[in-house]
Amino acid sequence: MKFLEPAALIETLNWRYATKQFDPARKIPAAVWSALEDALILTPSSYGLQPWHFFVVTDAKLKAALRPHSWDQPQVTDCSHHVVFAARRDIDAAFVEKYLARISEIRGVGVESLGFYRDMMTSDILNGPRSKWVQEWAARQVYIALGNFMTAAALLGVDTCPMEGMDPAKYDEILGLPAKGFNTIVACPTGYRAEGDKYAGLPKVRFPKEDLLEVL
């Protein structure tokens, strides 16, 4: 395996910024987008349960329909791929069984050998403390995907703009997500910055490190 030099990683993370102006003429090439799809799929999640779905809006009419419900932000229509991060609605015993069957399939182990794992998930997410707020638990997982995705995109030279300024209920309605078993959580226009975006050159605002991090 070849890893990055620490300085190269930090250079990339400093290059990243919440893009205000996308270049509407630049589309993400298929090979690059395919890797970003893989990056989304490879996101870690609690128990590996993947309680999410990623809806990638590239259709111009659909983007235009979503924009008024995104505080009219032009990134929605100007970006190459408008990614909608959604959480799974039904996190139940059937979903856990589906996941166990998938483990069995991929790792070639019998489902009967996974009883301990089933019990762990059941006593936590299905019937235990987290079952009281399992939808919020799923939403948090979705944010892992968002964090991973923005960093992955930057590493490939692709720009993003994380977007909470949108109406999840309207997104659900327009994209028909509840019928598919999902709810919109957050969005992220993705593409390439316009040359003139003045935000690209502004120094990043972060609190001093000592206000944000402490070694114990």
Added chain:
Amino acid sequence: MKFLEPAALIETLNWRYATKQFDPARKIPAAVWSALEDALILTPSSYGLQPWHFFVVTDAKLKAALRPHSWDQPQVTDCSHHVVFAARRDIDAAFVEKYLARISEIRGVGVESLGFYRDMMTSDILNGPRSKWVQEWAARQVYIALGNFMTAAALLGVDTCPMEGMDPAKYDEILGLPAKGFNTIVACPTGYRAEGDKYAGLPKVRFPKEDLLEVL
């Protein structure tokens, strides 16, 4: 800027796994850890508000005290740096002002020019729809940091194990976080995999791409 080839990114994301066994003898070198601190600090957040704090536990006694409240998982004591991701408790007008003052300081603009930005945050997070669940909003932001951190670590060849299997209230108590203005959200032992960790070689379990992603 030099970016990664798509295949190199995916190779790294496949190399990453939730590490079960850390090598207790291997510590993260200072230069590598320093970059990971920077990666945490550079995490994007909604409005750029950074409603978080990262507590990095390296002290052996403190790790040992946390382990029984982490489902007794050995990663807590065997890892090099046990990172505790915490959310800010007071997300109020004073915090927004502190942030505006920081923007002013870093970008050399007068606070009086930031009134529109203050109004946006106030009417959303302080008094608007998100104010009803602002602590959960902050927790979601923390998960962006977790997602970014795990990916950043993997790029530097550093292993992580995201850990929801722990008792946030006990962590708060042991680390004294509420008095510092924070609450524990999630943890992430970080270090280097032990040579014998059999989980490192297992194929990754993910649902088929068509179950997780749809292009619209």
